[in-house]
Amino acid sequence: MRPANMPxxxxxxxxxxxxxxxxxxRERTENRRVTTIVKTRFRRLEQAVAAGDADAADxxxxxxxxxxxxxxxxxxxxxxxxxxxxxxxxRLRASxx
Numbered sequence: 001m002r003p004a005n006m007p008x009x010x011x012x013x014x015x016x017x018x019x020x021x022x023x024x025x026r027e028r029t030e031n032r033r034v035t036t037i038v039k040t041r042f043r044r045l046e047q048a049v050a051a052g053d054a055d056a057a058d059x060x061x062x063x064x065x066x067x068x069x070x071x072x073x074x075x076x077x078x079x080x081x082x083x084x085x086x087x088x089x090x091r092l093r094a095s096x097x
Contacts, residue, residue: 034067034076038085041067045089049096061093 012018041064048056065086072082 031074031076034071034074038064038067038071038077042085042089045092049092052096054096057093057096061089064089 012021041060045057045060045064048060068077068082068085068089071077072079077085
């Protein structure tokens, strides 16, 4: 899916390139789905910390770390990006104690 403001591109003529374009699109949508889930989990952790709910923050932190690890394993996130997100989440979680 290309944004509406981008001009239409020419479709490839070579069969293998058509397959590659289709595969890239499938991979992109799957990576977007995974990274969106990670962002949602981070927002839930931020909300729990803002509310001062330690139990909810623990649960949200655990869910976030699990999702980040899965995203890194799937290749949707770079390992350093995943480590940075987990570090920020741990600092955020520690701030409520």
